[in-house]
Amino acid sequence: MSDNPYLAHLNKKKGGSSTPAPELLAKEPLFGFLPRRVTSAQVQRALESDVNPFTKAPHTAQYKKILAARKKLPVYAQMEEFYKMFTEHQIIVMVGETGSGKTTQIPQFVCYSDLPHTKGKLIACTQPRRVAAMSVAKRVADEMDVQLGEHVGYSIRFEDMTTPGTTFLKYMTDGMLLREAMNDPLLTRYSTIILDEAHERTLATDILMGLLKTLAKQRSDLKIIIMSATLDAVKFQKYFGIKPKEGVEGEQGIMQPAPLFKVPGRTHPVEVFYTQEPEPDYVEAAIRTVLMIHRAEDEGDVLLFLTGEEEIEDACRKIKLEADDLMNNDPDSVGPLACVPLYSSLPPQQQQRIFDPAPSPRSGGGPPGRKVVVSTNIAETSLTIDGIVYVVDPGFSKQKVYNPRIRVESLLVSPISKASAQQRAGRAGRTRPGKCFRLYTEKDFMSELEEQTHPEILKSNLANTVLELVKLGIKDLVRFDYVDAPAPETLMRALELLNYLAALDDDGNLTPLGAMMAEFPLDPQLAKMLIVSPEFKCSNEILTVVAMLSVPNVWVRPPSMRKEADAAKAELTIPNGDHLTMLNVYNMYMQNKYDKNWAWQHYLSARALAQAENVRAQLERTMERFEIELVSSQDMRTFYDNVRKALCCGFFMQVAHREGEKNNYLTVKDNQVVGLHPSCGLDNQPEWVLFNEFVLTTRPYIRTVTDVRPEWLLEYAPTYFDLSTFTDGETKRALQRVINKRAGKSEVRVGSNGDNREKKKRKKN
DNA sequence: GAGCACTGC
Numbered sequence: 001m002s003d004n005p006y007l008a009h010l011n012k013k014k015g016g017s018s019t020p021a022p023e024l025l026a027k028e029p030l031f032g033f034l035p036r037r038v039t040s041a042q043v044q045r046a047l048e049s050d051v052n053p054f055t056k057a058p059h060t061a062q063y064k065k066i067l068a069a070r071k072k073l074p075v076y077a078q079m080e081e082f083y084k085m086f087t088e089h090q091i092i093v094m095v096g097e098t099g100s101g102k103t104t105q106i107p108q109f110v111c112y113s114d115l116p117h118t119k120g121k122l123i124a125c126t127q128p129r130r131v132a133a134m135s136v137a138k139r140v141a142d143e144m145d146v147q148l149g150e151h152v153g154y155s156i157r158f159e160d161m162t163t164p165g166t167t168f169l170k171y172m173t174d175g176m177l178l179r180e181a182m183n184d185p186l187l188t189r190y191s192t193i194i195l196d197e198a199h200e201r202t203l204a205t206d207i208l209m210g211l212l213k214t215l216a217k218q219r220s221d222l223k224i225i226i227m228s229a230t231l232d233a234v235k236f237q238k239y240f241g242i243k244p245k246e247g248v249e250g251e252q253g254i255m256q257p258a259p260l261f262k263v264p265g266r267t268h269p270v271e272v273f274y275t276q277e278p279e280p281d282y283v284e285a286a287i288r289t290v291l292m293i294h295r296a297e298d299e300g301d302v303l304l305f306l307t308g309e310e311e312i313e314d315a316c317r318k319i320k321l322e323a324d325d326l327m328n329n330d331p332d333s334v335g336p337l338a339c340v341p342l343y344s345s346l347p348p349q350q351q352q353r354i355f356d357p358a359p360s361p362r363s364g365g366g367p368p369g370r371k372v373v374v375s376t377n378i379a380e381t382s383l384t385i386d387g388i389v390y391v392v393d394p395g396f397s398k399q400k401v402y403n404p405r406i407r408v409e410s411l412l413v414s415p416i417s418k419a420s421a422q423q424r425a426g427r428a429g430r431t432r433p434g435k436c437f438r439l440y441t442e443k444d445f446m447s448e449l450e451e452q453t454h455p456e457i458l459k460s461n462l463a464n465t466v467l468e469l470v471k472l473g474i475k476d477l478v479r480f481d482y483v484d485a486p487a488p489e490t491l492m493r494a495l496e497l498l499n500y501l502a503a504l505d506d507d508g509n510l511t512p513l514g515a516m517m518a519e520f521p522l523d524p525q526l527a528k529m530l531i532v533s534p535e536f537k538c539s540n541e542i543l544t545v546v547a548m549l550s551v552p553n554v555w556v557r558p559p560s561m562r563k564e565a566d567a568a569k570a571e572l573t574i575p576n577g578d579h580l581t582m583l584n585v586y587n588m589y590m591q592n593k594y595d596k597n598w599a600w601q602h603y604l605s606a607r608a609l610a611q612a613e614n615v616r617a618q619l620e621r622t623m624e625r626f627e628i629e630l631v632s633s634q635d636m637r638t639f640y641d642n643v644r645k646a647l648c649c650g651f652f653m654q655v656a657h658r659e660g661e662k663n664n665y666l667t668v669k670d671n672q673v674v675g676l677h678p679s680c681g682l683d684n685q686p687e688w689v690l691f692n693e694f695v696l697t698t699r700p701y702i703r704t705v706t707d708v709r710p711e712w713l714l715e716y717a718p719t720y721f722d723l724s725t726f727t728d729g730e731t732k733r734a735l736q737r738v739i740n741k742r743a744g745k746s747e748v749r750v751g752s753n754g755d756n757r758e759k760k761k762r763k764k765n
Numbered sequence: 766g767a768g769c770a771c772t773g774c
Contacts, residue, residue, distance in 0.1 A: 128772065128773075129771095129772065129773080130772090130773080156773090156774095157773070157774055173772090173773060173774080174773075175772090175773040175774045176773085176774070178773090178774080179774060200772090202772065202773070203772090203773080204772095204773065204774080307770070308768085308769075308770065309768080309769065309770095310768075310769095343769080343770080343771095344769080344770080344771065344772090345769055376770055376771075377770055377771060378770080378771065380771090381771080381772090382771070382772080397770060397771095398769095398770035398771090399770070399771095400770075400771085411769085411770060413770090456772085464774090468774095520774090521773085521774035522774085552769075553768090553769070557767095557768085618774095677766090677767070677768095678766040678767045678768095679766090679767065679768085695767095695768090697767070697768070698766095698767075701767080703767095
C-alpha cells in the first residue's frame with residue numbers, strides 16, 4: 001500500500017466506515033478518507049475541524065468566516081451529488097452559472113477526494129486569462145487557509161507561483177497546460193484536470209479537450225471535469241460521451257453522453273427589450289437609448305457595448321455633450337452623467353475609472369448622477385463592473401476572420417451570437433434586477449443570430465497550433481478528434497508553411513529544427529529566424545526584433561499630437577526597414593533606461609517596451625536551453641544586412657514585389673495587390689520588401705516592412721523561390737533577371753561575351 | 766495617409 005497515513009490506519013483497523021474517535025479526527029481531519037470514495041459528510045466534518053488537514057496548523061478566525069460564506073454558495077448545497085458523480089465517472093461536464101461558486105469550490109472538492117498531497121499529484125484548473133488564474137488562486141488559498149504559492153498556487157507565463165512537492169492545487173492558463181503537455185503528453189503529474197470556462201472555446205482549451213479525450217482512454221486514473229455555460233453543455237456531453245461496449249466485436253455500442261452536473265447561479269432577473277424595427281445606424285441608436293435611460297429610468301449605471309476604440313471615444317464625446325444639455329435644460333429631473341470609455345489598449349490607470357462611483361447629485365436632493373461605461377467586448381468576459389443595472393446592446397462586435405487562401409487574419413464588425421447577447425444581458429443583473437435594451441428586433445434575434453460565437457480554432461491561422469499538435473505526437477491532423485474541426489484548407493496551409501520552414505519533412509514528420517521551434521512561444525516564422533540567426537552573427541538583434549514583434553504596438557499617437565508623434569518617430573526610423581527601426585527603438589530605450597520620461601517624450605509606450613524586455617528575457621532563457629549562441633556582428637558595414645538576411649530565413653513567404661508605380665505591390669505567389677501601410681518608415685519604395693503582416697482595412701496593406709534583396713531570397717529559400725513554381729508575370733520575370741545576372745557575372749569571370757558587359761553597364765546607370 | 770475586438774505561450 002502507499003505511505004498514505006490515513007490509509008495505513010485504515011488497513012490496521014480493517015474497514016473504515018465506522019465513525020472514528022473525535023480525538024483522532026481533531027488531529028487528523030482526513031482520517032478514514034478513501035481516495036475518490038469520500039462522502040460529503042466526511043468532507044463537511046473536515047471543513048469544520050479546528051485543524052487544517054493539509055498543514056496541520058490550527059485554522060484561523062478568517063478561515064471560519066470565509067467558510068460561513070462558502071456554505072451559502074449554490075454549489076455547496078450539492079456537494080453530495082457532486083461526490084457521487086465524481087466517484088462514479090471519469091469525465092463530468094459541469095454547468096454553473098455566474099455566482100454558483102464553481103471555479104473556487106469544485107477544485108477544492110476534488111482535493112478532498114483525490115487527496116493529491118498523499119500521492120505527489122496535482123489538480124489543475126485552467127482559465128483562459130492570466131488575471132483570472134491569479135485572482136482565483138489567491139481567493140482559494142485564503143479559503144483553504146494556506147499561503148498562496150504553497151499548497152495552492154498558480155502558473156502563468158512569466159510567473160510560476162507554485163512550490164514543487166507542496167502545491168497540489170494549481171490554477172493555470174490553458175496555454176500553460178498545453179505547453180506542459182508538449183513535454184509530458186500523458187500529463188502524469190495530474191490526478192484531475194478541470195477545464196474552466198470551456199464555453200469560451202479558446203484555441204488552447206479546444207486542443208486540450210481533444211487531448212484529454214484520448215488521454216482518458218490511456219489513463220484510467222485521470223479524472224476530467226469540463227466546466228461551461230449552459231448553452232454549450234450538451235455539445236460537450238456528446239463529445240465526451242462513451243460507447244459502453246466499445247471494442248467488442250459485433251456489439252453496436254449506444255453513445256452514452258457524459259454526465260451533467262448542474263448548479264444554479266445567483267443572479268438577478270434581467271428584463272430584455274427589443275426595438276420594433278431594425279436600426280439603420282447602431283451608434284446613433286445606442287446614444288439615443290443611453291440618453292433615454294438617463295432621462296426616464298431609475299438610478300443605476302449603464303453599460304453600452306460598441307466595437308472599437310474610435311467608435312467608443314466618439315460616442316463618449318457625443319453622450320457627454322447631449323447629457324450636459326439635458327441637465328442644463330431640466331436640472332430638476334435630469335442628474336449629472338459621467339461617460340467612461342473602456343478598451344484593452346487603454347492604460348490600466350484609465351481602465352480603473354470604470355470602478356469610480358457615479359457622480360453625486362448637483363444639489364442636495366437633486367436627481368441622482370449616473371455612470372455610463374462604453375466598452376468593447378472586454379466587459380463581456382474579462383472585466384465585470386458591479387452596479388450595472390442597464391445594458392445597451394447594439395448586437396455587434398469586431399471578430400477575427402481568417403482567410404486561408406490568402407493567409408490573412410482580419411477584423412470585421414459582425415453580428416454577435418445569441419450566447420454573447422445573453423452574456424451581455426447578464427451584466428445588468430449582478431447586483432439587482434436590471435434591464436437590457438437590444439437594438440435589434442426580437443425576430444432578428446431569433447432567426448438571424450448564430451447560437452454560439454465561432455470557436456477560435458475556426459477563425460485562426462493554425463500554423464502554431466499544427467506545430468504544437470505534431471510535437472504532441474498527433475500523427476493525423478485531419479482526423480484528430482476536434483470538438484469543431486477546422487477547415488481542411490486551413491490545416492493544409494499550416495502544414496505547407498511548416499514544411500517550407502523545414503519544421504516538418506515531406507512526410508509531415510517533425511524535424512529536429514521543428515522540435516526546437518515548438519519550444520518557443522512564438523509563431524513558426526519568428527522561431528525559425530531566431531534559431532538560424534547565429535549563422536548571420538545577429539542573434540542578439542533578431543532576439544530583440546522577435547520580442548518587439550511579440551508585443552503590442554509601441555508607437556503612441558494621440559489625436560491632438562499627431563505631428564509631434566510622427567516627428568519623434570522619424571528620428572528613430574532606420575530608412576531600410578521597420579524591423580530595423582524596432583531594433584533601434586529597443587536599443588535606445590535600453591540606453592535611456594535611467595530616464596523615466598524617455599519613452600513618453602518619444603511618443604512610445606513604456607508598457608509595451610517593458611513587455612518586450614520581459615519577452616526577450618524569456619526567449620533568451622529558451623535559447624540558452626538549446627545552446628543557441630547570442631552573438632552580434634562588430635562590423636558596422638554588415639550589421640543591418642545580417643539582420644535583414646536572417647529575416648528572410650523566416651519570412652520568405654511574406655514578400656512582395658513592386659509593380660507599376662505608386663505604392664503598388666504584388667505578394668509573391670499569392671499575387672495579392674497590396675500597398676505599404678502609411679505607418680511604414682521606408683524612405684523610398686524598394687522593389688522587394690518583406691512584411692510581418694497583411695492587414696485588410698480601407699484597402700489591403702502590408703505592415704512592418706523591410707527592404708530585402710532578391711539574391712537573399714533565392715539563396716536562403718531556394719525551394720520556395722524555385723521559378724518553376726511561379727505563375728508567369730512581372731515577379732517571375734524580375735527574379736529571372738536576377739538569376740540571369742548572377743549567372744552572367746560568373747560567366748564574365750571566365751571571359752564572356754558583350755551581352756553581360758552591356759548588362760553591367762546598364763546597371764551602373 | 767491609417768488604426769488596435771480579445772486572449773494566450
